[in-house]
Amino acid sequence: MEAKNSLFMLLLLVIICNGNAQLYLSGGPKSNYTFPKDFLFGVSTAAAQIEGAWNEDGKSESIWDHLVHNNPNFVKDHSNADVAADSYHLYKRDVEMIRELGVDIYRFSVSWPRVLPTGFANEVNPLGIQYYRNLIDELVKYNITPMVTIYHWDLPQKLQDIGGWTNAHIVDYYTDYANVLFKNFADKVKYWITFNEPMQTCLEGYGGTYRAPALNRHGIAEYLCTHNLLKAHANVYHLFDKQYRPLYGGKIGMSLDSNWAEPKTNSTKDIEAARLYLTTHLGWYAHPVYSTEGNYPPELIKLVGQKSQKQNYSRSRLPEFTPSEVDFIRGTADFFGLNHYTTYLLSMADKEVGAIPSHANDVGIIRVQDPNWPSKSSSDWLKVVPFGFRRLLQYITKTYNNIPIIVTENGYADFSGVDDKARVSYYGHYLNALLHAIHVDKSNVHGYFAWSLMDNFEWDDGYVSRFGLYLVDFKSPNKTRTAKHSAKLYSSVVATRGLPADYDPADFTAFSSAPILVSTMLPLLALYRLL
Numbered sequence: 001m002e003a004k005n006s007l008f009m010l011l012l013l014v015i016i017c018n019g020n021a022q023l024y025l026s027g028g029p030k031s032n033y034t035f036p037k038d039f040l041f042g043v044s045t046a047a048a049q050i051e052g053a054w055n056e057d058g059k060s061e062s063i064w065d066h067l068v069h070n071n072p073n074f075v076k077d078h079s080n081a082d083v084a085a086d087s088y089h090l091y092k093r094d095v096e097m098i099r100e101l102g103v104d105i106y107r108f109s110v111s112w113p114r115v116l117p118t119g120f121a122n123e124v125n126p127l128g129i130q131y132y133r134n135l136i137d138e139l140v141k142y143n144i145t146p147m148v149t150i151y152h153w154d155l156p157q158k159l160q161d162i163g164g165w166t167n168a169h170i171v172d173y174y175t176d177y178a179n180v181l182f183k184n185f186a187d188k189v190k191y192w193i194t195f196n197e198p199m200q201t202c203l204e205g206y207g208g209t210y211r212a213p214a215l216n217r218h219g220i221a222e223y224l225c226t227h228n229l230l231k232a233h234a235n236v237y238h239l240f241d242k243q244y245r246p247l248y249g250g251k252i253g254m255s256l257d258s259n260w261a262e263p264k265t266n267s268t269k270d271i272e273a274a275r276l277y278l279t280t281h282l283g284w285y286a287h288p289v290y291s292t293e294g295n296y297p298p299e300l301i302k303l304v305g306q307k308s309q310k311q312n313y314s315r316s317r318l319p320e321f322t323p324s325e326v327d328f329i330r331g332t333a334d335f336f337g338l339n340h341y342t343t344y345l346l347s348m349a350d351k352e353v354g355a356i357p358s359h360a361n362d363v364g365i366i367r368v369q370d371p372n373w374p375s376k377s378s379s380d381w382l383k384v385v386p387f388g389f390r391r392l393l394q395y396i397t398k399t400y401n402n403i404p405i406i407v408t409e410n411g412y413a414d415f416s417g418v419d420d421k422a423r424v425s426y427y428g429h430y431l432n433a434l435l436h437a438i439h440v441d442k443s444n445v446h447g448y449f450a451w452s453l454m455d456n457f458e459w460d461d462g463y464v465s466r467f468g469l470y471l472v473d474f475k476s477p478n479k480t481r482t483a484k485h486s487a488k489l490y491s492s493v494v495a496t497r498g499l500p501a502d503y504d505p506a507d508f509t510a511f512s513s514a515p516i517l518v519s520t521m522l523p524l525l526a527l528y529r530l531l
């Protein structure tokens, strides 16, 4: 009898540990609040991930075309984005899906090498312009607001050949490119994003090898890239503000990627490490644009300066802004675009970390995730930690003077399938956290975009990781699109402005891996019946 009782307790424990009652992870109890009437619901995509038609109608090679054509091993399934979801030809079906979802707004990006094949504004490709005009007209026809990301990672290779984002002249080239877009589309496009996730462009693309152009010139190139990119952003903001806003109105901002940083323990040092993570990553880009003082975060200036001196450089590897540049960049955004997916635990490093020199080494902190956090995603970094989303929104609201936030990306990846329980659960939890952020914490959030409208070319993951609300059959000649269960969930949230009746904030079972459950439960159950 005693054995039977203790076995019963063990069974209960296994059930709990398999992810049933993990209320602490959620953004709070189920929120009965609803999303404000004027709250913007949208879906996001990016040109290089969906369009295909990589060399059609005058488009030239982008740095992503170049990277994956020359290094097929860069991509998990050795695929490329030559055809992708073929949205260059199927944009009408895309707009139909957006209508099915019932969302207010669609965020897509423009391919620079499609519009300006030489990289420069000397030749504007009329067929490239026509494609985006068709897409915008199709959206407007059905009352869907277009939001344009000007740069989502696909630089013309011809500009990379002359240094890309490390060439200071790119500030002018980028401004010319944005000017072409404003000239052609600002009458109909009222939301503009200058850059998607500049930290990925610079830190991973120039400092590391994880994103194109995979330069690996860490410690130097990520700082040069960021410096030019921030100047380019500010230049384009001022161009829009002076020449186009007076004519057409509209808003412009940028989209920064940030994880939430939770201290690994509640020691003073770990609390400091978590704070330092946010100031030196999100703050690297946000402080120059969104803080009252402008410029890079003082701590980053100090850390890179000290390390550079110790390493015998004649000057800091972090370039300096002149006082007039600081002024020019400060305040150059109408909203704070945020891409958020997951959370990390931070602690201070007590020895050198990362390559020397590198941004990671300059900052000197250690970033891990709790292995007990639910996941099961095809992207192993994507742990499900809804409370982190809520805390990050509050942090941004407080740190950057109550700036209006638009969540321009949030979503979950799996290995494909229409019955996507994990994604349904992820969206439920993160939208619940968002309701708490808005109504309880008074975080200033004005919109939310799901990443992504459909399965697409997931960079180094190729077509292995699927983020779509719509499944894309990449093997079918017409790239058939089918709504997943998550598409139905999202459209019901958009329609009702609230969470579905059956949402349970303590339920993380969709992320507990079946094999563990079955392999631990079945023998125990058998034993229990025997006793």
Ligand code: GOI
Binding pocket: 046, 196, 197, 200, 208, 210, 257, 339, 341, 380, 381, 409, 451, 458, 467
């Ligand atoms: C967006 O980026 C983006 O805008 C979309 O285009 C995109 O489709 C969408 O998100 C979905 O991804 C080197 C295990 C450094 C732990 C290499 C494995 C760090 C950590 C490789 C593998 C994960 C979303 C990288 C923002 C960066 C992915 C930020 C999400 C960190 C790594 C890893 C690595 C790893 N993050 N990114 N990471």
